[in-house]
Amino acid sequence: MSKAQRELPILVTGAAGRIGSVGRTVTELLLARGFQVRAQVRVDDERAARLRALGAEVVVGDLLDLMAVHRAIEGCERLCFAMSVAPTYLEAAVNVAVVAKHHGVKAFVNLSQMTVNEMDIFNTTPSPQQKQHWLAEQILSWSGLPVVEVRPTAFMEGLLLQTAKTVSLQDKIMAPFGMGKNSPSLQPMSLG
Structure with missing residues (x-):
């Protein structure tokens, strides 16, 4: 990786999460390895202050707001999309995908769910959250973005x-x- 690439921030969504937060953990691990990180949070609180103290560039905004998503992604070639369970997950995933495509993101890591690989066009799941993850993966596949799907069982x-x-x-x-x-x-x- 070139020095210029290493100096561009990597966007991590959901970076202010609480115990077990993947976004927060990814942010901390990237910073510890010397990467520049732009940490997207919804609320500027003590968790955001802690990320700043660690060296992250904190951007505050809701992933349902397209302008906030532009502010978060602009200038980033790589991103990690992690978001807490929410009824608005699919809308947020689509917003991030279309804005990432617009800005020419070169690497999109999507934190999904393990059960998604068992679903197809005929069989999804009764779980609305798991179905949203499956639908988000379909949209990301159609987007043409260079996506890496991460499907953990449990953290x-x-x-x-x-x-x-x-x-x-x-x-x-x-x-x-x-x-x-x-x-x-x-x-x-x-x-x-």
Whole structure:
């Protein structure tokens, strides 16, 4: 990667999330590796201030507002689209895709869901959130953008914090997966 490419910021949406936030974790990891990061947040609060303190360029805006999406993407050739579960997920994904296409984004990482690879035009799911992820992937595919789909099963750092009492009382982790198989993604976590 050229020095000029490394100096262009990488946009990370949903960067201010709470415990287990993929956007926040991606932002921290990129900054730790010396990349310039533009962290998109909806609210300028203490979480945004923490991202600034780490060295991120913070841009405040709602992904449902096209002008806010332009402000976030302009000047970025790469982006990571991560967004919390919301009824407006599909609209936000489409906004980011069309604006990314307009600005000539060269790498678009989309954080989707593991079940999407089991869906097709005849079989989706009763889950509105999973269906929105499947539809977003279809739109991204049609867009012609260079998209990398990331379909994790589960991020465990939030689960571990939520199950700490069970672990201390029973000396085991009781994950909500029943008899199903799971390949968790465990990121280094900070309790501070």
